[in-house]
Amino acid sequence: MTARLIDGKAAAASLRATVAAEVAKFRSATGRSPGLAVVLVGEDPASAVYVRSKGKATVEAGMQSIEHKLPADTSEAELLALVDQLNSDPAVDGILVQLPLPPQIDANKVITRIDPDKDVDGFNPVNAGRLAIGLPGFVPCTPLGCLKLLRAELGDLAGKHAVVIGRSNIVGKPVAMLLLAEHCTVTIAHSRTRNLPAVVRQADIVVAAVGRPNMVKGDWLKLHATVIDVGINRVEGDDGKSRLVGDVDFASAREIAGAITPVPGGVGPMTIACLIRNTLVSAARRDGYQLPEDL
Numbered sequence: 666m667t668a669r670l671i672d673g674k675a676a677a678a679s680l681r682a683t684v685a686a687e688v689a690k691f692r693s694a695t696g697r698s699p700g701l702a703v704v705l706v707g708e709d710p711a712s713a714v715y716v717r718s719k720g721k722a723t724v725e726a727g728m729q730s731i732e733h734k735l736p737a738d739t740s741e742a743e744l745l746a747l748v749d750q751l752n753s754d755p756a757v758d759g760i761l762v763q764l765p766l767p768p769q770i771d772a773n774k775v776i777t778r779i780d781p782d783k784d785v786d787g788f789n790p791v792n793a794g795r796l797a798i799g800l801p802g803f804v805p806c807t808p809l810g811c812l813k814l815l816r817a818e819l820g821d822l823a824g825k826h827a828v829v830i831g832r833s834n835i836v837g838k839p840v841a842m843l844l845l846a847e848h849c850t851v852t853i854a855h856s857r858t859r860n861l862p863a864v865v866r867q868a869d870i871v872v873a874a875v876g877r878p879n880m881v882k883g884d885w886l887k888l889h890a891t892v893i894d895v896g897i898n899r900v901e902g903d904d905g906k907s908r909l910v911g912d913v914d915f916a917s918a919r920e921i922a923g924a925i926t927p928v929p930g931g932v933g934p935m936t937i938a939c940l941i942r943n944t945l946v947s948a949a950r951r952d953g954y955q956l957p958e959d960l
């Protein structure tokens with residue numbers, strides 16, 4: 666039996682529709698629409714694509730998109746000044762500074778400067794801390810998207826062994842924190858992990874966030890494991906055209922896994938849906954407006 670496909674595109678469309686319906690109610694209750702400011706420094710083509718799709722999703726949900734495009738040679742002081750301005754702008758509910766940033770800018774400094782209560786990316790240390798100790802805050806969009814897909818697929822996650830491959834601050838660590846809060850037994854693997862295939866073979870849930878095309882093979886998996894592939898890797902196909910592949914070798918993994926996310930069409934679309942979700946949550950908190958619990 667080949668694995669069930671976890672359709673992130675469909676799940677994202679459904680979340681976006683739910684958010685749009687709630688935005689409409691928010692607007693009639695408060696007379697304003699939630700605003701998301703996205704800041705792009707430089708012209709990395711992949712970043713430009715993501716920023717465009719974020720803006721489109723924001724507007725489609727009935728929210729205001731405020732885009733700031735700065736030249737690649739922008740100084741750290743200039744970017745920090747823009748963040749300060751967005752922090753104090755009442756029309757801005759969410760602030761996202763697209764990563765990576767050019768080398769003259771310290772990304773940690775910028776992330777730390779964003780008002781934690783507008784930090785819809787969930788990258789500010791205050792929000793990382795809130796997640797770690799179980800306080801309400803903002804959960805990073807990609808990890809939240811992974812969790813939503815897993816809950817929809819498996820229901821209760823308590824007691825499952827989850828192996829997260831990757832320990833970055835934006836994906837691996839927050840995914841591990843979320844799974845721990847769901848009462849999974851969590852193993853975090855990384856580049857120094859010994860015998861990774863044997864570690865992965867213990868997993869009921871595998872989350873791969875590595876950035877290495879097709880690294881996780883089907884014969885690493887426990888039979889019928891649930892596989893969430895976060896990797897977005899652009900590679901050259903046999904036809905010479907570039908295409909996207911994940912960190913999991915999809916062809917071999919789908920023969921062993923119980924369910925698996927494709928790339929594209931898996932976690933990526935959920936990231937953007939969770940961003941507009943977080944922006945609405947931010948606007949509601951700032952206005953004391955009550956949203957449904959399970960958004």
Ligand SMILES: NC(=O)C1=CN([C@@H]2O[C@H](COP(=O)(O)OP(=O)(O)OC[C@H]3O[C@@H](n4cnc5c(N)ncnc54)[C@H](OP(=O)(O)O)[C@@H]3O)[C@@H](O)[C@H]2O)C=CC1
Nearest residue numbers: 807831832833836855856874875876895896897932933936
């Ligand atoms: N779908 C989406 O919305 C998003 C997708 N991504 C994608 O997810 C992937 C990961 O992103 P990100 O977390 O930012 O990447 P980073 O490069 O920040 O982190 C990669 C992690 O993988 C670990 N790693 C590297 N090589 C190996 C190896 N051979 N075996 C085991 N672990 C290894 C590293 O370990 P160590 O710490 O020891 O160096 C590190 O912890 C990328 O493909 C990225 O494009 C990212 C964000 C959003």
Ligand SMILES: Nc1nc(=O)c2c([nH]1)NC[C@@H]1CN(c3ccc(C(=O)N[C@@H](CCC(=O)O)C(=O)O)cc3)C=[N+]21
Nearest residue numbers: 715761762763764765786897929930931932933934936
């Ligand atoms: N401050 C910040 N926040 C981020 O959330 C952030 C960031 N910086 N920098 C870059 C990464 C990457 N990221 C993705 C978003 C959507 C898709 C996505 O929609 N992917 C589609 C395919 C898109 C395509 O075809 O290129 C899919 O997987 O189906 C992928 C990756 C957000 N990131």
